[in-house]
Amino acid sequence: MLKVGLTGGIGSGKSVVAARLAGLGAVVVDSDRIAREVVAPGTDGLREVVAEFGARVCAADGSLDRTALGEIVFADPSARARLEAIIHPRVRRRSAELVHGAAPDAIVVNDVPLLVEVGLAPTYHLVLVVRATEATRVGRLVRDRGMTAEQATQRIRAQADDERRAAAADVLLDNDGELAELHAVVDALWRDRLTPYERNVRERRPVRATEARLVEPDPSWPAQYRRLAARIRHAAAPAEVRVDHIGSTSVPGLVAKDIVDLQLGVASLAEADELADRLADAGFPRCPGRWWDNARYPGDTARWEKRLHGGADPGRLVNLHVREIGSPGWRFALLMRDHLRADPERRADYLAVKRRLAAAGPDLDAYAEAKEPWFDLEHGYAEEWAAAGAWRPAPPEEGT
């Protein structure tokens, strides 16, 4: 099963995307609708709301008087919090039931207007955000929802800002154009990404790179890391883990293979094994076989064992190295990152080596193997640098 979060500001076109995905076969869980259902006449949710706010929120026919309730909570944040304390747990419970009831190979799309505000992004395999300019949205709300331009603008501005929402997005769907364009993008997303992603999660199959192709530095790599890290931390909870961005995509300005390397620090490899199923379910299946890093300290002969997971998302290649916190391999990854971030000359040297090796051919193993001597040598420089500045691994850069 693949769990997708779908959100977007009012009038952006979220419902249109949800409907298209439902037509393609997704199970859509609509949290607005559920929020209405849990306070429908006869529900304990409605009884509790009336007990809290009085009979004045009850219409003559026994249903919830939304206007009356709206007036109370709009003016009083503590009343709003009390209302949310009644509604939100029920919406969560009902949504979980619906997700649970879906087929094992379902692609479940959770349509949640406040997904970002409530901090739900890490609970999904993928977050889709529909976006349109304010002018487009106001125009649609006036045309289709009978609002005045002032009302529409006010509603839009009361929500999370577009930037915050975009930062949570794995996929941003721009919807300022024709409906047909949006539909075509959604159809391609379904076919090329969501369907294979679901299969990979279910079959626990990591997507691996097939060639050593370098790309120019992508300024969105750190934000991509933060989203992945938040998802991994959520999957590992309540285990005490730490997640770090490592490798070339963590060093600004470096060309790199378009693979985000993350390091999951755990108390022991036994703990790594205990977490493996949860990571796989969250979209990070384990790569079969045993994995080692080359030992690099003088006199250190044994290789450093680790676990390696990949990503199940065909749209985002990931290496998730699971290492024991404080172990030589764990420390080495953080040291090399910080050293390369700090020293432009060594960074330039590494860049030149990478370009030369990648030019030699796309063979991934040969490329990785050929980089090793450079790392062996660089490690010495890095240790000198570390000793001179009393370097210590800094606390991780937290995800959103």
Ligand code: ATP
């Ligand atoms: P809400 O947050 O209120 O649920 P929404 O993001 O779900 O809003 P939609 O209902 O999907 O927004 O879209 C708002 C209106 O704009 C709808 O009437 C929809 O049919 C229309 N619409 C959406 N996308 C387009 C488009 N590309 N071209 C023309 N009309 C569109």
